[in-house]
Amino acid sequence: MxxxxxxxxxxxxxxxxxxxxxxxxxxxxxxxxxxxxxxxxxxxxxxxxxxxxxxxSDKGEICSLLLRDSTDRFLLSLENELALPQADKAALDHLRSSISRIVGFIEQHAELLQLIKSEFTGKKQLTQFEHPFFRRLNEFLTQLLRRAAAGGEISPVDPQFTATALIAVLSPDLYLYQMKQHGSTKEQITDGIFALFVTGIQKGQ
Amino acid sequence: MxxxxxxxxxxxxxxxxxxxxxxxxxxxxxxxxxxxxxxxxxxxxxxxxxxxxxxxSDKGEICSLLLRDSTDRFLLSLENELALPQADKAALDHLRSSISRIVGFIEQHAELLQLIKSEFTGKKQLTQFEHPFFRRLNEFLTQLLRRAAAGGEISPVDPQFTATALIAVLSPDLYLYQMKQHGSTKEQITDGIFALFVTGIQKGQ
DNA sequence: GGATTATACGGACAATTGTCCGCAAACACA
DNA sequence: TGTGTTTGCGGACAATTGTCCGTATAATCC
Incomplete structure (x- = not known):
């Protein structure tokens, strides 16, 4: 030995x-x-x-690993917050702040994430949602939405579908498009997402 | 001559x-x-x-043209309805039925659309939103949302951003993922989108 | 109508990706 | 230590994409 x-x-x-x-x-x-x-x-x-x-097997996998440290730290910090004891009725606020942080992360690594995504979806017959990063993000968001649903904070939406839809909207593709074509700021994009995925599903009002 | x-x-x-x-x-x-x-x-x-x-310049462009007849007819039929005189407060209902029809179209041509998208975003530095089909769909949806906003039917969201987000959610990628990974039906997907992009932005209740 | 320019065809070729296999080093066992 | 087995390195090679340019055909101009 x-x-x-x-x-x-x-x-x-x-x-x-x-x-x-x-x-x-x-x-x-x-x-x-x-x-x-x-x-x-x-x-x-x-x-x-x-x-x-x-x-x-391709450049995308190399980029994935180059980003691995960052993504791991980022996802862990999101997930750890989930483990903390929460006040009742706080899940939606939690979702709001998480979205802000995710948009920040997307902004920071848009180019690399975009390449990872296009390589990942190009070869292999996979969708962006099947990439480990988005998979884990999806689980996190689903759990947060389930918690909000359990607390009666939101109208009865399907947490799993809503999380996937949220990820579609959080994809670097949309971020880069809004910046390039419409000169949107990070804040405008974040607000747009809030309107749909926080205010929109909020119960009452 | x-x-x-x-x-x-x-x-x-x-x-x-x-x-x-x-x-x-x-x-x-x-x-x-x-x-x-x-x-x-x-x-x-x-x-x-x-x-x-x-x-x-690539297979995607060939597929785009193979689908051209279908997409043209489909987009024209959507756009024509927009030109018809509408009752007040009907924009949101109109949006709802349009979403249904778009999901149907995506379902019908998911494979081709997916290839068009991946070729389009792979080469060239473009996002899916810049493809002529999605561009035109975006204009249509934006106009519908503007109309709903003008009629006071929805809370004050940014129509342009909301249309783009809606397209992100209507992309074949998400459709194929939900079908493959979660066995969703067309109806479940449509309902999920309604919850976010119709009910969610509806004013009052 | 002969000469000049413009157009564009198509195959050779360069670039890149991804696979395959001969070969050598490491290991396993007695 | 000698022999058989396994691992895995690395470059040659096949497959595919995309470009480039020699050449033929058509248009334009004296």
Missing amino acids: TPSKPIVPSAAPDPYKERILEAARELFTANGLEAVNMYAIAKRAGIGQGSLYRRF | TPSKPIVPSAAPDPYKERILEAARELFTANGLEAVNMYAIAKRAGIGQGSLYRRF
Whole structure:
């Protein structure tokens, strides 16, 4: 039994992955996302294309992992709040503040998220909603909506569908479109979402 | 001056386009959308790849044109209703029935629309909202929402943003996801959208 | 009507993606 | 330590996309 790897699996899970991510990060920051291809990443990492594709089937997966730290921290911070004891009737306020934070996150990483999404939906026959990030976000939002429903805060909507619809509206695609085509600000977009997904489903009034 | 072409420009705008669309249609129905590539379409149409790419930069554009008849007829029928004299306070009902019809259309052409969308957003730096079909749908929905706002039927939301959000929710992506992952029916999806985009923005109650 | 310019066809070619397999290093077992 | 097995590296290669340019045909102009 070799004590180098089996004992601490997190210490060196795959040295190649690190080198690939390092190479990708360097090339991305130097040339932009679009200008970098898989061959160049393999070359830069000093490995063969086969070894690269064995780990990442496309650029989107590399970007996903580059964002992994950020997304994990972000999702965890959302999820942790969910575990805290809440005052009654606070779920909708909680939803409102979560949406604000999510829009902020989308804004911060719009370009990378957009590429991840297009690669993810392009190859594979998948929808954006099946990506781990959106899947986890969906679970979070569904739970929040269920809580609001249980507390009688909202009219009887389907929490699962509403969460998915909310994610569709929170997608980087819509964000980038509103910015580019209509010069919307982050605040305008957030308010627009509030109107539909907070005020709109609020019970009474 | 040759009297063959200039006089009736609609008679033979581009004989090649017809042959390409014909070839594509045949190959698509025979082998499915995914299995057909641009080279095969050019070969089948009996032309060079250059001539094909001069007219269609990718498969998505070919699909767009294959759907063109359907989309045109559909959008025109929506738009024509808008021109009809309406009773006051009918805009929201009109929106409701339009949503139903749009969901039906999405359902009918989900696969093609999905491919059009992914090609359109993949190459080019465009969002789905910039595709002519969604652009026109957006204008239609915006106008309907403006009318509802003018009639005091809805709370003061931004019609333009709300229309875009509605389109995000009406995208084939969400439709296919709900069907595949949650076994939703067309009716459940339609009801979910009604709750957010009709009942939700309705004024009073 | 002969010369010049414009148009556009189509296949060769470059670029990129993704796969496959020969080969070598690591491992397992006796 | 020798032998058989497994793993996985990496580059050659196939597949596909998209571009480019030599060339033929049509239009325009003396």
